[in-house]
Amino acid sequence: xxxxxxxxxxxxxxxxxxxxxxxxxxxxxxxxxxxxxxxxxxxxxxxxxxxxxxxxxxxxxxxxxxxxxxxxxxxxxxxxxxxxxxxxxxxxxxxxxxxxxxxxxxxxxxxxxxxxxxxxxxxxxxxxxxxxxxxxxxxxxxxxxxxxxxxxxxxxxxxxxxxxxxxxxxxxxxxxxxxxxxxxxxxxxxxxxxxxxxxxxxxxxxxxxxxxxxxxxxxxxxxxxxxxxxxxxxxxxxxxxxxxxxxxxxxxxxxxxxxxxxxxxxxxxxxxxxxxxxxxxxxxxxxxxxxxxxxxxxxxxxxxxxxxxxxxxxxxxxxxxxxxxxxxxxxxxxxxxxxxxxxxxxxxxxxxxxxxxxxxxxxxxxxxxxxxxxxxxxxxxxxxxxxxxxxxxxxxxxxxxxxxxxxxxxxxxxxxxxxxxxxxxxxxxxxxxxxxxxxxxxxxxxxxxxxxxxxxxxxxxxxxxxxxx
Numbered sequence: 018x019x020x021x022x023x024x025x026x027x028x029x030x031x032x033x034x035x036x037x038x039x040x041x042x043x044x045x046x047x048x049x050x051x052x053x054x055x056x057x058x059x060x061x062x063x064x065x066x067x068x069x070x071x072x073x074x075x076x077x078x079x080x081x082x083x084x085x086x087x088x089x090x091x092x093x094x095x096x097x098x099x100x101x102x103x104x105x106x107x108x109x110x111x112x113x114x115x116x117x118x119x120x121x122x123x124x125x126x127x128x129x130x131x132x133x134x135x136x137x138x139x140x141x142x143x144x145x146x147x148x149x150x151x152x153x154x155x156x157x158x159x160x161x162x163x164x165x166x167x168x169x170x171x172x173x174x175x176x177x178x179x180x181x182x183x184x185x186x187x188x189x190x191x192x193x194x195x196x197x198x199x200x201x202x203x204x205x206x207x208x209x210x211x212x213x214x215x216x217x218x219x220x221x222x223x224x225x226x227x228x229x230x231x232x233x234x235x236x237x238x239x240x241x242x243x244x245x246x247x248x249x250x251x252x253x254x255x256x257x258x259x260x261x262x263x264x265x266x267x268x269x270x271x272x273x274x275x276x277x278x279x280x281x282x283x284x285x286x287x288x289x290x291x292x293x294x295x296x297x298x299x300x301x302x303x304x305x306x307x308x309x310x311x312x313x314x315x316x317x318x319x320x321x322x323x324x325x326x327x328x329x330x331x332x333x334x335x336x337x338x339x340x341x342x343x344x345x346x347x348x349x350x351x352x353x354x355x356x357x358x359x360x361x362x363x364x365x366x367x368x369x370x371x372x373x374x375x376x377x378x379x380x381x382x383x384x385x386x387x388x389x390x391x392x393x394x395x396x397x398x399x400x401x402x403x404x405x406x407x408x409x410x411x412x413x414x415x416x417x418x419x420x421x422x423x424x425x426x427x428x429x430x431x432x433x434x435x436x437x438x439x440x441x442x443x444x445x446x447x448x449x450x451x452x453x454x455x456x457x458x459x460x461x462x463x464x465x466x467x468x469x470x471x472x473x474x475x476x477x478x479x480x481x482x483x484x485x486x
Contacts (some may be wrong), residue, residue: 022210027054036113043178043447056434059365061088062451066439075438077463080450082253082285082404083311086365087452093358093365094306098356107353108318109138110182110346115353121360122351125322128363130297130305134327138320138351142284142310143177145321146247148307151179151345153245156329159336164306167238169231169246169277170209173255176282188255202240205231207252210261211397211408211416220261226396228267235275245278245305250296253285256446257406259399263301279306282480283320285404289366289453292376292402296333298403305329320355371453375403379467381457382449385464390470392477395426403453409445411484418445425474432470438463440470 027033033054040048057069064087065073066300069272073476081086086093087444100117122136139145150168157165169183170176177183184198188205192198206227207213214223223476225235235243252258268461272279281304287298297307306329325333337343345402366372379402385407386398396410409426421424426442433440433447441448451463479486 018104025177026052029101032057035313039280056439063087063089064455068265072210073437074434075459075466076452077167077438077467078150078315078441078450081289081311082450085288085290085312085371086315086362086455087454089289090315090317092361092364093315095359097318097354097358100354102229107443108348113352115356116359117353117356118351120207121356124360125309126362129307129324130302132327133307133324134330137323138324138356139347140175140321140349140352140355141179141318142282142308142321143179143182144350145284145308145310145323146176146180146182146185146280146282146305148345149245149247149308150185152306152323152325152329153278153280155336156332156346159332159339161239162244163241164411167201167203167243167244169203169205169234169243171205171248171252171259172413173209174219174247174249174252174282175254176205176249177284181263188250203234203243205234207255207256207258208260208264209256211399214261221263223265224261224267224323226454227264228271231268235271235277240275240277243275243277245280247280247282248302249282249284250302250333251404253399253404253448253450254443256408256443257399257404257448257450259401260300265302269303280304280306280308282308284308284310285450288363289372289375290402290404290450292379294372308388310336313362314355314359317362318352318355318358319349320359322353337451361371370455375453378455378457379403380461381460382464385460386449389468389471391462391477392468392469393484394475400449403451403455405449407447407471409447419478423478423481425478428477429470432473433466435473436466438470440467 036055037051058066059069062065066076067073067128104115109118125136126133137147137148153168154166170187173186174187176185186200187204209225210220281297281302284294287309291299297304305326307324314320333343382405383400386400389395389407390398394409395407396413396416397408399406411417414485426445429447430440430442437439478484
């Protein structure tokens with residue numbers, strides 16, 4: 018079953034038509050887009066955005082997991098304006114730096130879940146991940162271990178779309194016809210108990226098996242060739258996959274045994290999404306490097322960062338002295354306006370107790386999603402803090418998915434939009450990651466709109482004969 022298209026083609030000279038004539042859209046079926054056109058967004062306030070025609074939409078994904086303080090936060094606008102007036106640009110190359118960039122680095126180090134040594138700034142999560150990958154190679158050259166370069170990532174992981182980050186990503190769409198992944202990337206199992214556990218296998222037994230499989234992979238490759246393991250605390254674009262009980266404890270034991278670095282990708286989980294400042298705190302990760310972006314500035318300006326341990330930094334010092342320079346960096350890394358805005362974002366988190374608010378509101382979201390477990394289309398409910406997902410299935414007992422032709426996830430998101438809400442599906446999984454400022458009442462409203470969309474999707478599936486009426 019095909020999701021209904023827009024009721025009419027974009028009008029000539031409309032923004033939608035001009036978009037069709039001028040833009041390439043990421044993560045879009047470009048052929049369908051030429052026929053249907055975009056949803057043009059022209060404003061936002063709180064947890065809502067507004068279409069060009071004035072239609073209000075509840076934004077259940079905070080944009081792309083990122084607009085943590087919602088739209089129209091005046092303090093962020095003011096902070097960016099003042100920073101733009103004071104120092105609209107400076108760089109951090111050749112031992113120069115904007116003062117505000119140092120302020121933000123110090124603040125992030127103070128917030129780190131484990132002791133960290135230094136911060137490196139970039140503009141996107143993908144750039145931060147690419148930097149982590151390059152540093153893994155760099156420091157192992159510095160340590161005289163030229164063979165210890167392979168990096169392990171997980172099936173269904175998402176780490177970005179630049180060449181290195183997309184290679185670490187474990188999703189086919191990021192590899193197909195891009196000639197990826199690059200060499201040196203190893204793949205280990207996805208920790209999704211619902212989909213990949215054996216019959217009768219508990220979460221703990223599943224975690225033990227995955228840790229054993231990781232051990233076997235390392236032994237097969239040679240421990241002296243494996244340098245790092247990268248993981249999101251909660252896997253985001255892979256389907257909001259929450260790790261099974263004991264998983265990270267067992268995985269980290271294997272990594273420690275073989276002197277393999279742990280890179281925590283906190284791009285989605287960082288800054289309160291899981292109910293703690295870091296997903297690493299929620300799941301007791303002890304990373305050697307951490308990437309972050311998105312909620313660092315509530316997405317008001319592009320900024321990302323990589324935090325590294327002091328031990329890793331000392332290797333950078335040694336090798337850059339040997340070579341004469343540390344030959345890596347980005348023009349806009351540590352941009353003073355983005356850093357000023359990020360500092361204000363972190364101040365708002367603290368002053369308004371955003372973490373406490375997430376902890377208070379999270380049960381409303383998680384309990385409300387759990388209540389949908391009884392819906393005939395819902396196979397699994399999962400989540401933590403203010404992130405969650407519904408996995409839709411044809412058979413709740415066998416976990417059988419709907420045929421691809423049913424296009425169920427896309428249909429549900431279309432029906433959510435009809436209910437005045439912007440959602441996102443990853444296949445037949447519907448994700449939720451609302452702005453962290455969302456209230457209990459707004460969460461209940463979001464869930465009510467979702468329920469109506471699910472009911473309408475069920476009616477459509479019955480009418481089309483995909484399931485018995």
